[in-house]
Amino acid sequence: QVQxxxxxxGLVQPGxxxxxxxxxxxxxxxxxxxxxxxxxxxxxxDLVARITSGGLTNYADSVKGRFTISRDSAKNTVYLQMNSLxxxxxxxxxxxxxxxxxxxxxxxxRSFISWGxxxxxxxxx
Numbered sequence: 001q002v003q004x005x006x007x008x009x010g011l012v013q014p015g016x017x018x019x020x021x022x023x024x025x026x027x028x029x030x031x032x033x034x035x036x037x038x039x040x041x042x043x044x045x046d047l048v049a050r051i052t053s054g055g056l057t058n059y060a061d062s063v064k065g066r067f068t069i070s071r072d073s074a075k076n077t078v079y080l081q082m083n084s085l086x087x088x089x090x091x092x093x094x095x096x097x098x099x100x101x102x103x104x105x106x107x108x109x110r111s112f113i114s115w116g117x118x119x120x121x122x123x124x125x
Contacts, residue, residue, distance in 0.1 A: 002026040002114040004095050008080075009119030016123070017083045022095030022116055024076040029109040031099035034071055034078035038091035038121075045094065049080060062088075085123045092118040 008020040020036065035050035049059045049069035057069055068081040078095060095116035100109035 002028060002097065002099075002101060002112055004097060004114050004116035006093070006095050006116040006119045009093060009121045011122045011124065012085055013125055014086060014123055016085050017081070018085065018121060019082070020080040020093055020095075020119060020121075022078045022097075024078075024097050024114070027102040028076060029100040029102045031073070031076060031097060033098045034069075035096040036069065036078070036080045037094045037096055038089075039094065039118075040088075040091040043091075048093070051078065082121070085121075087123045090121060090123050092120050094118045 003025050004022055006020065006022045008018060010018060012018050031053060033050055033052045036048040037045050038048050039045040047060060048063055049057065049067055051057045051069045051071050059067060066084045069078065071078045097114050099112060101112045102109055
């Protein structure tokens with residue numbers, strides 16, 4: 001099993017900044033990619049940013065130039081630095097991690113995809 005613990009959400013005024021963190025723990029063999037998604041009320045969950053084990057990143061067009069995703073591989077942690085926040089950034093933000101999990105005995109590692117519980121970001125006066 002892989003557990004994800006998110007932190008850093010909250011209320012911020014337009015133009016402000018927040019930093020989200022997501023730490024993965026468990027029988028992790030390797031992580032191939034870590035990402036942040038968000039879901040606003042009444043809307044689908046969309047990709048915000050993603051980073052691979054090789055450091056390649058991609059962003060939703062709506063956040064390019066404002067958000068930065070990074071990771072600390074030693075800590076199995078991914079961050080999302082959000083600057084110049086807008087009211088339309090208001091959503092529940094979810095961490096997503098893909099990789100391989102160790103298994104007991106002689107069984108090879110198996111793939112996993114895990115989701116965090118979500119952290120609310122509210123951008124408002």
